[in-house]
Amino acid sequence: MNEIRHHVPDPMMRDYATGALDYPFGLVVASHVSLCDECRARLHSQEALGGAALEEAAAADLSSGLRAAVLSRLDAAPPAPAAPPRRSGIYPGPLVEALKGAPPRWKSLGLGVRQCILHAGAEGSVRLLHIPAGQAVPEHGHNGIELTLVLQGSFVDETDRFGVGDLEVADNDLTHVPVAGPGAPCICLAATDAPLRFKGLMPRLTQRLFRI
């Protein structure tokens, strides 16, 4: 695998560790961490700080029976839940789980671009995108933040080139035209915390039809 050059920003990693990220971004961060040792180490470090805060927290008095009640339940404790899924092909474990172990059900967006929506709700959406080599994704801006994690192939936009494992964070200010690189189709995991804004009529129509 090529070296990962674009990582989860610090504040976002902290939000993941503290539980402040909603599902769409949480899925992207968990997927990136599955691919990236550096970010795995950064996540553990964030959790170590959370642990230190827990150790330093003031203690509350417990009811007298709690300790005995918990100790008496150790034998009856249900077995540990099954281990989270492992990687399958290009899909890291958290994505395999989001796909419920089945291959993505792609829907065409035209021009060879396909998507598979994994979750769409008030807090944002997350989907897989399949873009043929050399194909541009319609120019779009964002009302919020858009995260894009490359799983196969690559894309370039005005800011840089993004290969497998790279995570792009695009905010309000960036209106960009990502173009899939040569070779294999670019497959990426994209999440937003707000609907995308496409320029031009067709994309807006597409936006409504396909819940982009």
Added chain:
Amino acid sequence: MNLDPMPATVAPVTCRANAAGLVMARQAGGRRMPDRSGIKAEAGTEQATRAATDTGAQTAWMIAVRDRRDRAAFARLFDFYAPRLKAVAMRSGASAAEAEDIVQDVMLSVWQNAHQFDAARAPVAGWIYRIARNRQIDLARRKRRPEPEELTVEVDPSPDSDQILGLEQEAAALRNALARLKPEQRQMIERAYLGELTHVEIRDTTGLPLGTIKARIRLGMDRLRHELQGLRRK
């Protein structure tokens, strides 16, 4: 697109240290516990000693729970964490009874998931912190938090006790650095890490003490990254 499993070139086993290796490491290395947190000796010696003692003891207890299902060791962990977990839950708005339900759930998860504990990768406090946060997310949200897949690395049969000790020292130093923050800074960290599940802006207005925390996180990160790279190479 297919979802065929990857060829099984690596054994799906996580690397572990055992308690005996840890005790040896502590005998060999216990005296060279350096204080690298920049603490002025007169202000923080007692705190630093307590943090280091707690961290070392917790690792040994957790390994005893994992490898021997040691109930006495679990009870020690309970005595340390349950009152803190309860206080944290109540600060997020839980009643005393609800908070004790949460304590019960979290501590039983510690018992059930002990096989996943790896002292070379995460200090006990950080590992329990993750379990507690997941419990809070389960209560607050409809969807569970997606978790990274576990590392699959080939087993190193000899426990890396230096790594464990190093990680304990980082964790203790982190706790010391936290204890020395100005009250308002410490409250900011507590709100972000122990409070509601919302983004908290951590402002670095007064500079140095928060800088120490960040430097500690970076040090710990470097250490963990080297460990992970080392595991990949084996």
